[in-house]
Amino acid sequence: MCSYRVNISRRNVFPERQELESKFRYEVLFLQSLGQCFFRNGAIVENERTNRRWLRQIHEIIERIRITLSDYSRIAAEEDERYREYSPFVNREMYDTALVEFDLAEELPIPARQTPVHVTTRALRWLGIKAKERVNENLDAWKWALVEKRKFEAVLIVLQDENRRLKDLLPLIPARREARQPGQKVHQDTQDDFDEDSYRLGLNTHAELKRIVQSEASTTVATISANLKPLSDPECGPLVLCSVDNSRHDVVLVEYKYYRVSEDSDEEDKRRTAQRARQLASLLSSAGTGDLATLPFRGLFEEPEYSRHTFVFDFPINTDTSAAPLSLCEMINSRNLDLRLSLPDRFQVAATVAKALAAFHSDGWVHKSFRSSSVVFFREELTKNLMVKNPYLVRFEFSRPQMSHTKLDFDDDPERNLYRHPDRQGEPRASFTRLHDLYALGVVLLEIGLWQTASIMIEEVKVPKGRQKSVQEILKQLTKRRLAHHMGEKYTEAVLSCLDDRYEHRITDIDFSMIFHEEVIRKIDVRALLDTRVE
Structure with a gap:
């Protein structure tokens, strides 16, 4: 079977190479756009301390x-004249150059044809090659099938993985356009380049x-007047x-x-x-076009007769x-073992929802009603398999900008109270902030780790007579006692940091996005379980 696959790869050398080169070019283009968008002015954000932390990451x-x-850089240093001219690792005069641009639209150079190297037919017999085949004329194809393809694929996987980490960071960075003096005009080409790079970076x-x-101003959103029949x-x-x-x-x-x-x-x-409904609709409409784990938004339908x-x-x-999607809460409560997430999938789901919320x-923006029933999964169209690697966030309960007017309305739903910060249970004592969302995130991360809903956890806890414990205290104790056994110490630390109010006085810090990335998102990465470095 191995020899068969290698032979097929040899025959398809040009399509395979073109496909991998196309994927590689896309990843390089992403890195180029990153530089164009953020490093033209030598800074990512205006705050110097925060800028240093982002740059270090x-x-x-x-x-x-x-x-x-x-x-590949060593080969480029030997064979690529432009690399020798512009690379700061080869040409010291380029060390302090802020920006070097290459046209990635041009074709990759075709390697010079090497002098045929003699390879004995005996060395290739294990591949099922007939002795009469003229091996040297196909040597480039064999080199691709046996060595180069595998190495190129390995490099591409690493590059894609590292770029994914950069993509995780980008939404957390308060990006800014090029700094300019009041009244200073921006050249249209520069503006167009910035917009194109922003699009590439998402x-x-x-x-x-x-x-x-x-x-x-009042927000304009798409409205629907069609007849909607529940199925x-x-x-x-949800x-x-x-x-x-x-x-x-x-x-x-x-x-x-x-x-x-x-x-x-x-x-x-x-x-x-x-206005709150239109604002939420506008949020969901914009978010649905990006990679924010939200659904594609079609429109808003007003039904005043049903309030x-x-x-x-x-x-x-x-x-x-x-069929309607399944919520995370339904999956955890189900006795169907096929709906039970594997350990790697639990880490991935936890990381995905945390990144989206961040x-x-x-x-x-704040979610305002984050809980396990607010995370849903769909089935694949053809196979009907549950797409566990692609959770979506729903139930944004009239999310609003943090600084806008907030009416302290409430309900006393016992189930929802399990995910509510103590300040928001019963009649709220404070306006909703990111801190309250993070508390709810901690509860959901705990549910994912123990694969048990918060309501079941609370029911199983035996509180001695004469003692009272808050839901927050119970969940923190369960986290300390049980979670590390299932998800590791780092994941446990991340959950506790969401549940114990340690961010109460840091939530408005200019570098809080970085703090949250370091203290929560990095720690719920599956690699933290193996005590490897995570970024």
Whole structure:
């Protein structure tokens, strides 16, 4: 079988090489855009201390990429004139050069044909090659199949992995456009280059979310007036499956958000409620176009007769539209072993939802109702397999910019209270902040680690007579006693940092995104379980 695959690879040498070169070019293009977007002015953010911390993080990743490509850099130093001219590792005069640009649209150079090297047929017989074959004429293809392809693939995997780490950092960085003096004009080419690089880096979505946060004007969103017919029980999950105008081919997901109408409600209350709904719709519309683990947003449907706003979403691409998604809470409570996440998948889900929440916080938004039933999974369209590596966040309960007006309304739902910070249980004593979202994240991370819902955890705890313990105390004790056995010490530390209010006085720090990345996101990386370095 091994010899067969090698032979096939030899025959397909040019398509295989072109495909890998295309993937490699994409990763290099990402790195180029990173430099264009952030390093033109020698700084990422304006605060010097924070800038040093971001640069140190990014430098460590870039340095590992350089080491991975070291074999290729030696070849380039020997054969590539431009590399010898521009590389600071070869030409010391280029050491302090801030920016070196190459046109990545040009074709990669074709290596000079090497003098044929004699290879005995005996050495290749194990591959099933006939002795009469003229081996030397196909030597480049054999070299590709036997050695070069495998090495190129290994390098590409490392490059993709390191770039993914950079992509995790980017949403947390408060990106800024080129600094300029008041009244100074920006050349259109420069502006276009910046916009193109922002698009390549996936930063346009975050820029739009920041714009929504800073804008006080009324938000325009898509509205829907179609007939939505429920196809699933609204009580069975966070999202309801609906057909549009009774069409079997147009199926959407619906989320109902009810609001209170009392005799004391005046026109200002109604206006503010409508504005909050439009603002959330605008957020979800922008987030759904990016890589923020949110659903594609179709539109907002007003139903005043039911005192509710109806948020309509499309299914993600290549997912099964015949059934509503499963929530993380449903999966944990299920006795079906096929729905039980493996250890690597638990780490991945934990990291994905934490990164998504951190990205929203960096853009100035809070979720406000984060819990395990707010994380959903879809099935693949053809195989119907559960797509456990792609969780989505739902149930954004009238999320709003942190600094905007917040009405301290509340409900006393016992289930929701398990995920609420003590300051937000019962009648709230404080406006909602990122700290309260992080507390809820800690509860969900604990549920993922122990594979048990918070409600079951609390039910199983025996509190001695005459003693009272808060939910927060119980969850912290369970984290300390049980979690490390399942997920390791680093993961446990990350959960405790979310549950114990240690960020209460740091939440508004300019470098809090970096703090959260170092103290939570890095520690719930699966590599932390093996005590390896994580970035």
